[in-house]
Amino acid sequence: MTHTLPDLGPNRPLTLPPQAEKTLANGLTVIAIRRAAVPLVEVRLRVPFAGTDLASSALLANTLFSGTPTMTTVQIAAELQAVGGALGAGVDPDRAMISGNSLASGLDRLMEILAQVLTGATYPESEVETERARLVDRIQIAQSQPSHLARVALLKRMYADHPYAVQTPTVAQAQAVGQDQLLNLHAARLHPFGAHLILVGDLDPEKVIEVAERRLGDWTGNGDPVQLPPTPALVPGPLLLADRPDSVQSSLRIALPAVPRKHPDHAALQLANLVFGGYFSSRWVENIREDKGYTYGPHSLIDHSIAGSALLVSAEVATEVTAPALVETLYELGRISTTPVETAELEQARQYALGTLQLGMSTQSGLAGLASTYAGYGLRLDFLAEHSARLAEASIADVAAAAEKYLGPAKGVVVVLGDAKVVEDSLAAISPVTVQPAVSE
Amino acid sequence: MALAIEIPRTRYPVEQFTLPNGLRVVLAPDASAPVIGVAVVYDVGIRSEPEGRTGFAHLFEHLMFQGSANLEKLAHFRHVQGAGGTFNGSTHLDYTDYFETLPSNALERALFLEADRMRGPRLTEENLRNQVDVVKEEIRVNVLNRPYGGFPWLKLPPVMFDTFPNAHDGYGSFGDLESATVADAADFFQRFYACGNAVLSVAGDLDVDETRKLIEKHFGDVEARPAPVRPDFTEPDLTSERRETYTDRLAPLPAVASAWRVPDPTKDPEGYLAYVVLAEVLTDGDASRLVERLVLKDRTVTSVGGYIGFMGEPFEVRDPTALVLQSHLPPGGNVDRVLATVDEELDRLATDGLAAGELARTQARMATHLLRDNDAALNRALRMAVLEQQRGDAKLLNELPHLISSVTEEQIVTAAAALRPNRRASVEVIPGAGSGANGAAQGDEQ
Structure with missing residues (x-):
């Protein structure tokens, strides 16, 4: 008996959840979003942190919850746990992000403890010493990971003198950070002004704003916003081969130009990237994985940062097929940038882009992540509706134009991390090659 | 309190x-x-x-x-x-x-x-x-x-x-x-x-x-074929300690993991659940027993994690399975000392019991984790399917947070007392990076 593929039902409308927003007198913008599915609350606090010292900001993230005038590390963690909660912090070149969650009934306590930490973190000497040693160990472990080494090489190649060029501190830099630097950095930059607090959960948004205002209204601090210069244009050139002797795989990376979310080309570029290599059912993945078996998890994505966006193509391939895998990758980039995509390919990519927006909004943590990321770019969740409309409208001609403008292989910066003595000659047959030792910092 | x-x-x-x-x-x-x-x-x-x-x-x-x-x-x-x-x-x-x-x-x-x-x-x-x-x-x-x-x-x-x-x-x-x-x-x-x-x-x-x-x-028209008989995978518990080491040519720092057998998750779900909670009492967050002792106080490890089942899924595994503790150590770290300290902490728990509020806060955090997982429709579908298959009861989806909360201090103490060195299997990672293959890649600092 033959069975035929059922049609899809009508597309579900994109419905934004109920929400409330208020900018407090101290400059903190609070955004509260209701999703009642599970009795929890998700919290994200995004504080602009551009231009801060790499090592100090990394260590600050690891010691922010290490003590207040009234609580130790262990007491803070225990008090949070008592309401089913936990909080943690992380930094990138644009922002510090405090994230966590708790039972919905613990929101007030979660905010109370968060406020105590933001207004009174003491960075005790002993805890700083502990966390500094852990940070140093983590840096060392990262330096043994091929993904990290490839990223270090790619960022330097892409960004040259821009602050984004180096995103992890060296061991020596981490070792030089002490309590004073942390207290100073906290005082100078961990400010409510320009920060966004996102709360998503099984709660009334207006009441959530009241709680946040009551608990965080006394957090103070101000300062001129730090703006990084725009990222420099990519400068194509010889393939950079970072030598990692005896590596059993090569890490293939290509950076291409891209545009920010609000740019008129963004939706078309997103669709072009999907058709090229941005999801499993793309030309590139079907080629180098499902046809050739060169790799397990190739991916291509648009990476947005405040100072600029880039399209990053990544694959880990067997050492012996490094050059053929690069040939296929350059071929697929060349094909999409010179030949219009098929209608069926575009419709498939469009449905994927629209559907995964719905999936991304279907959990509290998904909503919290989207809302906090968007907030850092001055966007709100209603951008999803705007973006959906652009995705729905993009034509084959729009996608072809975007592909020609951004995806042409001649526009790419290519980095390969691998065993140079095995792969250099064959790579040199495709492209001029510069070899250097893999460096970890 | x-x-x-x-x-x-x-x-x-x-x-x-x-x-x-x-x-x-x-x-x-x-x-x-x-x-x-x-x-x-x-x-x-x-x-x-x-x-x-x-x-x-x-x-x-x-x-x-x-x-x-x-x-x-x-x-x-x-x-x-x-x-x-x-x-x-x-x-x-x-x-x-x-x-x-x-x-x-x-x-x-x-x-x-x-x-x-x-x-x-x-x-x-x-x-x-x-x-x-x-x-x-x-x-x-x-x-x-x-x-x-x-x-x-x-x-x-x-x-x-x-x-x-x-x-x-x-x-x-x-x-x-x-x-x-x-x-x-x-x-x-x-x-x-x-x-x-x-x-x-x-x-x-x-x-x-x-x-x-x-x-x-x-x-409806998929061919009816019965389930094969599931083999018996049972093995006896350990009666004496086992310990092995291996060199990881890429690892820069030592690490160790230990495991102890736990009760059969399907035949003795209540006894098993005590170990699920014990793993969190020991390792969930800075206020847990082993993080406080090993990471924050002694600084003999840089991280410690604990969970049930070698793939870390307490409600998706059958017997035989184990409670696993894994630690990463600082340069020159001493694995013997770490294992001895874990034994000491387990003894202390078995002898002195839990602190006021310690169990309740751990259970509250576990409830958050479970509820958070279940917010995604896909996670609910997966969890229910496995619960139905292994426990014959998909409805446990709604019950797990409360079942976890019903574990008593006495059960935790009993479970901790059973994690003795003679029932323990451990494997130690000896760092090989820098001494041979690939040393150049990770040793280079500008």
């Missing part, structure tokens, strides 16, 4: 039925978002693969995506993603799952796709060779080309267990993978991928009656 926070309850309605061909079905409607999760779980995993065919359960999982009765190679991926969804499959010790999450207008399509491969994948030499290559790259990425690859989930079972099903490498040797044949795959499908050996689960924005009709329409 404040009163312990009340653990909230979810009330997902859970509907169950069995088709005449033996396929068990679980549905959990919830219209809070216009999406669905669909999961099919087969009762076969790494423990069931034959000797000489290490890695076969996982390789076969890949083959289930390579076309089926009415679908060409690549069609499955395109139909899921072209409906706005995402998909995957994964191979575990005791089960293999296939799943997708999509906007709810694609419900019937997802059911069609799962039914089609339940009728049979397209097993060809070309697809087999292609996926052997892909799996080898997966193993290189996850194990061979990175530090601590396979630690401890592939490294500890062979220390703790003696029989092939429990001890062998579930990713498989390249030799075994390369020698796999299409006939092996056909046999494996015939034996283990019977619809009587599967549970289908759908969660999210669905109408129960309509979904039931669609399931009958698409799965």
Whole structure:
């Protein structure tokens, strides 16, 4: 008996959840979003942190919850746990992000403890010493990971003198950070002004704003916003081969130009990237994985940062097929940038882009992540509706134009991390090659 | 001490039925978002693969995506993603799952796709060779080309267990993978991928009656084949300590993992649950016993984690399984000292009991973790399917936070007292980076 593929039902409308927003007198913008599915609350606090010292900001993230005038590390963690909660912090070149969650009934306590930490973190000497040693160990472990080494090489190649060029501190830099630097950095930059607090959960948004205002209204601090210069244009050139002797795989990376979310080309570029290599059912993945078996998890994505966006193509391939895998990758980039995509390919990519927006909004943590990321770019969740409309409208001609403008292989910066003595000659047959030792910092 | 926070309850309605061909079905409607999760779980995993065919359960999982009765190679991926969804499959010790999450207008399509491969994948030499290559790259990425690859989930079972099903490498040797044949795959499908050996689960924005009709329409004519008899994988507990070491050529720092057998999750769920909670008392966050002692006070480790089951899924594993503790050590760290301190802390817990509020706060945090997982329709579908398969009760989905809260201090103390050195199996990673292969890559600092 033959069975035929059922049609899809009508597309579900994109419905934004109920929400409330208020900018407090101290400059903190609070955004509260209701999703009642599970009795929890998700919290994200995004504080602009551009231009801060790499090592100090990394260590600050690891010691922010290490003590207040009234609580130790262990007491803070225990008090949070008592309401089913936990909080943690992380930094990138644009922002510090405090994230966590708790039972919905613990929101007030979660905010109370968060406020105590933001207004009174003491960075005790002993805890700083502990966390500094852990940070140093983590840096060392990262330096043994091929993904990290490839990223270090790619960022330097892409960004040259821009602050984004180096995103992890060296061991020596981490070792030089002490309590004073942390207290100073906290005082100078961990400010409510320009920060966004996102709360998503099984709660009334207006009441959530009241709680946040009551608990965080006394957090103070101000300062001129730090703006990084725009990222420099990519400068194509010889393939950079970072030598990692005896590596059993090569890490293939290509950076291409891209545009920010609000740019008129963004939706078309997103669709072009999907058709090229941005999801499993793309030309590139079907080629180098499902046809050739060169790799397990190739991916291509648009990476947005405040100072600029880039399209990053990544694959880990067997050492012996490094050059053929690069040939296929350059071929697929060349094909999409010179030949219009098929209608069926575009419709498939469009449905994927629209559907995964719905999936991304279907959990509290998904909503919290989207809302906090968007907030850092001055966007709100209603951008999803705007973006959906652009995705729905993009034509084959729009996608072809975007592909020609951004995806042409001649526009790419290519980095390969691998065993140079095995792969250099064959790579040199495709492209001029510069070899250097893999460096970890 | 404040009163312990009340653990909230979810009330997902859970509907169950069995088709005449033996396929068990679980549905959990919830219209809070216009999406669905669909999961099919087969009762076969790494423990069931034959000797000489290490890695076969996982390789076969890949083959289930390579076309089926009415679908060409690549069609499955395109139909899921072209409906706005995402998909995957994964191979575990005791089960293999296939799943997708999509906007709810694609419900019937997802059911069609799962039914089609339940009728049979397209097993060809070309697809087999292609996926052997892909799996080898997966193993290189996850194990061979990175530090601590396979630690401890592939490294500890062979220390703790003696029989092939429990001890062998579930990713498989390249030799075994390369020698796999299409006939092996056909046999494996015939034996283990019977619809009587599967549970289908759908969660999210669905109408129960309509979904039931669609399931009958698409799965009703799948050939009825009964579940194979599940072999007995039991092994006796350890009576004396086991400890092994290996050198990881890429690892810069030492690490150690230890495991102790725990009660049978299905035969003694209450006794088992105490260990699930104990793992969190020991390692969840800065206020846990071992983080406070080893990381913050002694600084003898840089991180410590504890969980049940070698794949870290307490409600998705059968006997024999274990409570696992793993630690990463600073440069020059002393593994003996770490193990001795763990013993000391377990003794202290067994002797002095818990502090006021310690158990309640741990249980509250565990409730948050479970509820948070369950917010995603796909996670609910997966969890229900496995609970139905292993425990015969998908409705446990709603009960787990409260079951965890019902574990008593006395049970925790008893469990801690059972984690003795003579029942422990440990594996230690000796850092090999810098001393040989690949030293240049990680040693270079500008």
